[in-house]
Amino acid sequence: MLGWLIHAGSHADAVALHGDMQRRGPAAAQADVVLSLALKACVRSADFGYGRRLHCTVVTAGGADSFVMNCLVDMYAKAGDLETARKVFDRVPDRNVVSWTSMLSGSIQNGFAEEGLVLFNEMRKDSVDPSEYTMASVLSACAMLAGLHQGRWIHGSVIKHGFSANSFVSASLLDMYAKCEKVEDARRVFDELESVDLVLWTAMIVRYTQNKCPLDALQLFLHKKFASIVPGSFTIPAVISASAQLRNLSLGRSIHGIGVKLGTMESAMVRNALVDMYAKCQALPDANSIFERILIKDVVAWNSMMAGYSENGMANESLVLFNQMRMQGLSPDAISVVNAISACVCLADLHVGKSFHTYTVKYAFMSDIYVNTALLNLYNKCADLLSAQRIFNDMTDRNSVTWSAMIGGYGMQGDLAGSIGIFNEMLKDNVHPNEVVFTSILSACSHTGMVTAGKEYFDSMARHFNITPSMKHYACMVDVLARAGNLEEALEFIQNMPMKASISVWGSFLHGCKLHSRLEFGEEAIKKLAGLHPETPDFCVLMSNLYNSYGRWDKSQNIRRWMQEQGLVKLPGCSSIGHDNG
CATH class of the missing domain: 1.25.40 (Serine Threonine Protein Phosphatase 5, Tetratricopeptide repeat)
Structure with a gap:
């Protein structure tokens, strides 16, 4: 009866039944098999108080078998009492894979990922072979620590023990690589799977969106190979999020329609994703409409x-x-x-x-x-x-965005020395600068007119830090040159770029033309921007203003009229010209 209640999910009833058994016939209730079932019911119903009383019963009876002791380890770990879990674990007579997995997974689930990895190594020294659950738990520890080296080693062990086909382990591998920002490796794991179910397919899509790879997420969602898989209430919000990242309203509406047809609109995750998508796509009436229809927000x-x-x-x-x-x-x-x-x-x-x-x-x-x-x-x-x-100094934890914010702050106030000081402090803290940091330091050089320093930092990206400059960095460098009035050099820099210049690059150049009243160069930028079909109102306003400053009212009006026809509105607040922070 106890086992049947647990199987049916009636865990609280199972605990109550065991309490009745204790009162009516203690001997039967204290049998090892019955105790293990009762402890499982305690874990699943979160009735840890009754579980502790059962532990007292075990101690009074002089102990129990390994199976019951493993259940006690699991219960205390789930209750967050790792100290007692470890004491029980140390008393398990014949520790097996269940004992070790209960202890290490409990440590990891309570936020002690490093302790979980230490236990895994101790288990190996004890010559205990891991199970699929062990591997999944250890991989989650690597994900928490962003420990790519350990994760790769565990991946090798997964292959060695033949667990690659296990969907639980595969999902953990996907998560580990994605958390380590190695989404390409996650995709390789995914592509090597013999069979893919809804959980794994959704997991890969989610990892793409979390790593800001929306096109990859959508391509996987639309791939004909997975056409037989019906998207679930976790899949739809992930794809809506991809649409939001792309600011693609038409696509977002299509996914919304699919979600309605599949009956996923009752999911809070789906509704919240829709609010976010419509807001990011500047469709605030739609976002607000969905938001207002959510009864319990x-x-x-x-x-x-x-x-x-x-x-x-x-x-x-x-x-x-x-x-x-x-x-x-x-x-x-x-x-x-x-x-x-x-x-x-x-x-x-x-x-x-x-x-x-x-x-x-x-x-x-x-x-x-x-x-x-x-x-x-x-x-x-x-x-x-x-x-x-003062806030920066008081922070005990800093990331690249934090360092960038402080570097950029000094740059906006024209204090390049302050920006460089923060950059050097970051290097002394053994923090490797990333793309975001270099965007900030180049912007600081731009705002302070320090062309030579800007060139040196741009060149150092590849030479000293093994970072390939992105389009954003090229736009920053053009901004450095153009703001300083070096428009000929800026144009030559653009022409020598290893890739085709984007709207942001030509926008930075155009901004410099406007600052220094160089219409002849500005018209060159306008031609290039027109060919790129900019749909960003900031650039259109900049083009219009440049013509205005030279009395070319007809051309200025043409641009303004085109903006109205396209529904482009310049929003107050922050410019979307990324390097015009002043």
Whole structure:
């Protein structure tokens, strides 16, 4: 009867039944098989209090077999009591793979990934062969630590033990490589699978979207090889997210339609993804319509709508939503706070921003790296470098975005020495600069007119740091040259690029032409931009303004008229010309 209740998912009833058995016939209730079933029921119903009482029963009875002891290890680990779990584990007479897996997976699930890997090595020294569950747990530890080297070694062990075909292990491999930012390796694992089910197919799509590879996610979603797999309530939001990353409204609407046909609209994940997609695609009425139809809005829904307002130049509305969310009894999370502070950045409202800084201290958000980075951006935007530096100095955890924000902050205030000082401090901390950091340092050179320094940092990317400059870096370098008035050199630089110059590159060049009133060069940039069909209003406004400054009203009006026909509207707040931060 006990086993039947557990099989049926009635775990609380199983615990209650065992309690009755204890009162009526203790001997039967304390049999090892019955105890192990009761402990499983305790874990699945989260009734750890009764589980602890069963442990007392085991101790009073003089102990139990390894099976019961393994169940106790698992129960304490699931309860988050790793200290007691380890004490029980050390008393297991004949530790087998279940004992080791329970202990190491419990450590990993409680956030002690390194301890889990240590236990795995101890298990190997004990000559205990791992199971599929062991491998999946250890791979999750590698994912948590972004430990690519250990992960590759475990992958080799997976192949050696013949676990490659196991879907649970395969999903863990995909996750590990994706968390280590090796999505190509994750795809290789996926392509080597003999059979792919909904879980694995969705897992690969999700990993693509999480690693900002939306085109790959969509190609996999649409691949005819997987046409027989019906997308689920986890697949649809991942593909909607890919559409959002591409800012492709038409595609997003199509996926929305598929979601409706498949009956996934009751999923909170799907609805929240739709709010985010429509907001990112500047279809705020659609985003708001879905948001308002959500009867029970979770914090993710509120965050998506808040971010959507800020991204569409409606930062005040974003702050109103933050207050509405609190009035409805929801506690903002770190993302909510980041959204609110980001709205203050768009408004350049230091007074309101400082009130949110106070809020973050009061509600213990200051340990969150993203909240701190948002505050850095606020103080940098509002020219309060002293406060920005104070926050930066107090941070115990910094990432590339944090360093970049501080480098960029000094650059925006024309303090290249400060930017270089932060860059050098980063190197002393043994932090390897990435593409984002170089974008910030090049922008700092641009804002301070330091052409020679800009050239040196650009050249050092490949020479000293093994980083191939991206289109964004080329645009930054053009901005460095063009802002300084070196338009001939900037044009030559563009012509010698190893790839075709993008809209952002020509936009940076055009901005320099406008600054230095060089219409002859500006018209060259306008021709190139027209050929690239820019749909970004900032560039169109820049072209129009350049003609205005030379009294070419007819051409200026033509551009403005075309913008109206295309529905292009210049949003207030931040320019989408990435290097015009001043």
